[in-house]
Amino acid sequence: MKTILLVAGTRPNFMKLAPLHEALTKRKESYRPIVVHTGQHYDDRMSDVFFRQLGLPEPDINLGVGSGTHGHQTGKVMIAVEEVMLDLKPDMVVVFGDVNSTLAAAIAAAKLEIPVAHVEAGLRSNDWSMPEEINRIVADRVSTLHFTTCEDANLNLVREGVFEDSIHFVGNIMIDSLSKFLPMAEKMTVAEDMNLSDYILVTMHRPGNVDDREHLRKIIEILSGLAELAPVVFPIHPRTRKNILEFELSIGGDSVLGNKNLHLVEPLGYLEFLKLEKNASVVVTDSGGVQEETTFLGVPCLTVRPNTERPVTITNGTNTLVGLDPDRVIELAGEYLNGRSAGSDRPVLWDGSTAPRILDAMDKFFSIDYAETEESGNMTEMKQR
Numbered sequence: 001m002k003t004i005l006l007v008a009g010t011r012p013n014f015m016k017l018a019p020l021h022e023a024l025t026k027r028k029e030s031y032r033p034i035v036v037h038t039g040q041h042y043d044d045r046m047s048d049v050f051f052r053q054l055g056l057p058e059p060d061i062n063l064g065v066g067s068g069t070h071g072h073q074t075g076k077v078m079i080a081v082e083e084v085m086l087d088l089k090p091d092m093v094v095v096f097g098d099v100n101s102t103l104a105a106a107i108a109a110a111k112l113e114i115p116v117a118h119v120e121a122g123l124r125s126n127d128w129s130m131p132e133e134i135n136r137i138v139a140d141r142v143s144t145l146h147f148t149t150c151e152d153a154n155l156n157l158v159r160e161g162v163f164e165d166s167i168h169f170v171g172n173i174m175i176d177s178l179s180k181f182l183p184m185a186e187k188m189t190v191a192e193d194m195n196l197s198d199y200i201l202v203t204m205h206r207p208g209n210v211d212d213r214e215h216l217r218k219i220i221e222i223l224s225g226l227a228e229l230a231p232v233v234f235p236i237h238p239r240t241r242k243n244i245l246e247f248e249l250s251i252g253g254d255s256v257l258g259n260k261n262l263h264l265v266e267p268l269g270y271l272e273f274l275k276l277e278k279n280a281s282v283v284v285t286d287s288g289g290v291q292e293e294t295t296f297l298g299v300p301c302l303t304v305r306p307n308t309e310r311p312v313t314i315t316n317g318t319n320t321l322v323g324l325d326p327d328r329v330i331e332l333a334g335e336y337l338n339g340r341s342a343g344s345d346r347p348v349l350w351d352g353s354t355a356p357r358i359l360d361a362m363d364k365f366f367s368i369d370y371a372e373t374e375e376s377g378n379m380t381e382m383k384q385r
Helices: 011-025 044-053 070-088 100-111 131-142 151-159 173-185 213-229 238-246 270-279 288-297 326-337 354-366
Strands: 002-008 031-037 092-096 116-121 145-148 167-169 200-203 232-235 262-265 282-285 301-303 319-321 368-372 379-384
Touching: 002 011, 002 070, 002 100, 011 031, 011 092, 011 116, 011 173, 011 288, 011 354, 031 070, 044 270, 070 100, 092 100, 100 116, 100 131, 116 131, 116 354, 145 151, 145 354, 151 167, 167 354, 173 270, 173 288, 173 354, 200 213, 213 232, 213 238, 213 262, 213 326, 270 288, 282 288, 282 326, 288 301, 288 319, 301 326, 354 368
Parallel strands: 002 031, 002 092, 092 116, 116 145, 145 167, 200 232, 200 282, 232 262, 282 301, 301 319
Antiparallel strands: 368 379
16 A cells, blocks of 8 residues: 655645545555645635535644745745654655645655655746746656646646656646536525625735735726726735735725725635636636636636746636736726627646546556456456556
């Protein structure tokens, strides 16, 4: 039996971890999955509710590192997760996405000569001012297996000298969670509870947008302009709210937080957010995961960034890069509200079956044979060569 450490620290990580944990759990004869929650997101709204809604058990280990600067947080995760690895001696460490926990766990495992599998490998924004870009590149450099979401990611890895045998194009594992839970999300009444029909959904959390006063002022200008077009639902990240208040930002003398057409809500559970996302007229965001989800859902998405590590959502999806340009954001949002259509193509292998493909690649890596009888479809043979 192979012990697989699944390391996650933030809400997007949990959505990627859940399908793989479920797939590994069904193969008890071969795999023992252990969930390590680093605690990078640590309160109920940012963490615990996602475990409950995604059907994940309580984390086997919670490192509880909390917040801090990039170096402080990454260092705390490395120290704590290394102790876990030394104690459990896992056969593989799986990391997800591009957060500080991803970088820390990948480095710690590589230094202990434990194989690292990176889910969502190869994504590149080519913007080194983004901490996430550094995390992605370093995690890929020390990984043994690279699980990719799109052909762009495959090409990025090849250009960087990654062995092609280590690259496995498996699709987007976030879509596994979305596909599974969308019927449950449709039953949520969050939009009805706010008496909303045609509305704009906004998320903003990236430090480059909300930690800089001038950038955040432009975000406020975008919010105010959008609220002139339609009701705006803004699940506000705690850091974003804090900075709006600290920077004393306002439009026309009135705080944007008091705009009656701007519905500020606390961070939402996965199902509630998915319901709002599915039925929004347009989504305005700086989130990579939201770019992917809206592409799958066919919802117009305006990304308030100068670049994206997910260009497939533009070429094969509904996403448009608008930069930090209030006039352009407001203009395009108005067009979508007035009936402009977005693209509807879904990228290849974004089909809800990524976790089984990852499991197939892990079987091959560990030389595990898995067969089913034609009579019953139940597992009858599981052996280690």
